[in-house]
Amino acid sequence: LAKTTQPISMDSYEGQEVNITCSHNNIATNDYITWYQQFPSQGPRFIIQGYKTKVTNEVASLFIPADRKSSTLSLPRVSLSDTAVYYCLVGDKAGGYNKLIFGAGTRLAVHP
């Protein structure tokens, strides 16, 4: 499974847009890019997934350039409740199941 690199931590303020970039230089053709969010003392929660170009849902947008060697999670107008750890994962549903490989994630702190 492809290894991912993302910043260890980021700080932002309420109302700002936050962009977290993840590098995955060795992404394979069949790999998808998935982002999870985790609050303290809770399990991770799926945010968004994409294969190429741009994906948007009610929570975030995911931008993937043509070479797919990186991706950017965009959180519009963050609030204090967006303070969490964000994980970028790359992988394929090989063999019909999905063994998630997490890195250390990016700790986002949103300040008033």
Next chain:
Amino acid sequence: DTGVSQDPRHKITKRGQNVTFRCDPISEHNRLYWYRQTLGQGPEFLTYFQNEAQLEKSRLLSDRFSAERPKGSFSTLEIQRTEQGDSAMYLCASDGTSSYNEQFFGPGTRLTVL
């Protein structure tokens, strides 16, 4: 609430004791996963079930660890002769054909071994 429940939420035990955790996945999900998470790290895959069959085990799962999913519904994770290094959050997740690549995680069981 994701629909995946775990019990207990917290467990404190003494070194050398056995502990057992339970996970109840979303009922229509046939795939169930166990992960372990230590402080400051992302979750690490431990094992995977499809229905009642355990199809993959990580090398992290030493012979002191055993997991079961007897009827393809709930699952248990047992740790025998606990060690202080077993202290961690143990997370359960499930998915199925309807959920595509999204896994639904439970709240976890936090184990502290004294």
